[in-house]
Amino acid sequence: MKQLKPIFNSLLFKLFLSVVLIIGPLIIIHIVNNYYAVQVIRSQVAQSNNNMLNLYIDQIDNSLEGVGNYIFQLNANNTDLYYLQENESFDLNEYEEAKLRLFYAIGSQSEFYPTIDSIFIYSSTYDDFMNTQNYADSYTHRLEEKTEIIQVLRDKPDQVSEGKWSIVKGENNYYLLYYLTTDRVKVGAWVNMDKLIQPFKYIDFGENGRAFLTNSEFQPITSRNFIQEENINLTFTGNKYAITGKNDRFVAMKEKSKMGDFYLFALIPESEILEKLPFLQRISSLVYAVAIIFLLFFIFIMRKVFLQPINRIVTAMKKLRKGDLEVRLPVQPNSTEFEVMNDNFNHMISEIRGLKINVYEEKLNLQRAELKHLQLQINPHFFLNSLNIIYNLATVKEYEIIQEMSKCLANYFRYMFRSNSYFVSLHDELEHTRNYLRIQQLRFPDTFGYDIDLPKELGDCKIPPLVIQTMVENSIKHAFNFDKKIDISIAVKQESTNYITIKIQDTGEGFPEEVLEKLAIDESLSSVDGERIGIWNVKRRLALLYEDNTKIHFTNEEGKGATVIIQIPIESI
Structure with missing residues (x-):
């Protein structure tokens, strides 16, 4: 959520949201209006075509019902059908005369039912078939239909439900077939289903629109390839x-026949319907497109003129916050206000850079002065004690010891006088410490021992001067006891590729608890009489030289005494 907050709070987001809140409702209203208009047009077209389908299916049903009633009356009342039944008492002349009368009877009635292709009478006893002729078709076509109907009546009577208009499939065509049977004489009618939709060929359903028929399971009877290709x-x-x-969207409508087990469908391309939308609807679509273009253009202009200059300023301020004082805003043609703002920003950065350089140099000067002061505090620290040592030795006439003592003191003060530098080698610092320990041994013989462990490869590492000697001096001062000999050890190790560790340890009583507590919270230990000023001095110098890149730890190890561990970065001379 915190990562998303800057995005939601940005000027670009607020500007975009404001424009969307203004134009959005208009666009939504337009979309709803378009959708409603399209639905109204669809409904009107669908209603109109449904009425047409309903009217035509009623005509077909009325015609089928009329033919069915005629066939029922003919089958029930015409005695000539009796001659077509199996009867050995009839002679051939009577049979032919009856056939002739029946042919005239069904021929005269077929003119009243133009929807029907043919009315027929079929005697399965004599395998005799007579039917009316539709002369609108070719002789070949009429013969093909007749052959297919006879084949259905002979070989596939189970495809037809007697007394009901049923769909039957011939070798090449689909038919609606109806018949009634009396003593193996079938009286009926058929119609080619392609003929039922011929009137729709003169109706404009659009380029790909059409009418077609299906059975009760919605399997297409006509236009089968088209239905399959378009996945209707x-x-x-x-x-x-x-x-x-x-591929194309169609509005589909259907009506079911009441007399036959089939549906009449109509497909109208949706593109044809939408072309009939009013002119104002198209104007509304144009307004919708113009509104979107205006929104994009407005955002582009605002981004170019307003948001990009602000973004450059924000980016520069982020770099400035990270400490990059070299950042500058480019000089580009822009609005007057932004040109003034950019110029003032660049001028301000230049002044801040100059001020920071001055402050940094002043800080360095103060650090140098403080380091000088701290080192000057250390230089006279041992001076008075050294004079007292020589005086006491002269009193007892220990001339050899005075000579060695003088030599050690000369080396000691020679090192002290050159220790005004910020860093010395670790080897020189430990030699100075060794010299200091020898002076203390000459002063207090047989009271303590010492051990210094320095790997040869670490001798050239840089450390601040008098750091180790100060900690050793603190051990002698506070751990020294005439009743018990103490040992002091100094060990240098390389803990990692970047740091060395200096461990100073004695076998005295260790640091008092109150001293350890003050050291842990970095509280000053110096008192009015200068007690423990050396420890504070070392900590302060390390902080000035290394800042947070060094560590110094004070502790009491069980059975050992006071322990000081100093970790500083490795720097070769």
Whole structure:
């Protein structure tokens, strides 16, 4: 959530949100209006075509019902059908005369049912078939249909439910077939289903629109290839229309026949419907497109003129916060206000850079002065004690010891006089410490021993002067006891590639608890009489020279005494 807050609080987001809140409702209203208009047009077109389908299916049903009633009356009342039944008492002349009368009877009635292709009478006893002729088709076509109907009546009677208009499939065509049977004489009619949709060829359904028929399982009877290629879904229920199609979208409508087990479908391309939208609807779409273009153009202009200059200022301020005082805003043609702002920003950065350089140099000067002062505090620290040592030795006439003592003191003060530098080698610092320990041994013989361990490869490492000697001096001062000999050890190790560790340890009583507590919280230990001023001095110098890149730890190790561990960075001379 914290990562998203800067984004939501940015000027670009607020500007974009403001424009969206203004234009968004207008766009939403337009979308809703478009959707409503399209739905109204669809509903109107669907209603109009549903009425047309309903009207035509009623005409078909009325025609089928009329033919069915005629066939029922003919089958029930015409006695000539009796001659077509199996009867050995009839002679051939009577049979032919009856056939002739029946042919005239069904021929005269077929003119009243133009929807029907043919009315027929079929005697399965004599395998005799007579039917009316539709002369609108070719002789070959009429013969093909007749052959297919006879084949269904002979070989596939189970495809037809007697007394009901049923869909039957011939070798090449689908038919609606109806018949009634009396003593193996079938009286019926058929119609080629392609003929049922011929009137729709004169209706404009659009370029790819069409009407077609399906059975009760919604399997297409006509236009089968088109339905399969376009992936038309015909199984919708409960709606006046449905939108379907894979490549093109169609509005599909259907009506079911009451007399036959089939559906009449109509498909109208949606593109044809939408072309009939009013002119103002198209103007509204143009306004919608212009609004989006305006929104994008407005954001582009605001980003170019307003947001980019602000973003450059924000980026420069972020770099400035990270300490980059070299950052400058580029001089580019821009609004007057931004040009003034950029110029003032660059001028301000230049002044801050100069001020920071001055402050940094002043800080360095103060650090140098403080280091000089701290080192001057150390230089006279041992002076008075040294004079007292020589005086006491002269009193007892220990001339050899005075000579060695004088030599050690000369080396000691020679090192002290050159220790005004900030760093010395670790080897020189330990030699000075060894010289100091020898002076103390000459002063207090057989009271303490010492051991110094320095790996040869670490001798050239830099350390601040008098750091180790000060800690050793503190051990002698506070751990010294005439009743018990003490040992002092100094060990230098390389803990990692970047740091060395100096461990100074004695076998005395260790640091008092109150001293350790003050050292832990970095509280000053110096008193009015100068007690433990050396420890504070070392800590202060390390802090000035290394800041947070050094550590000094004070502790009492069990059975050992006071222990000081100093960790400083490795720096070769």
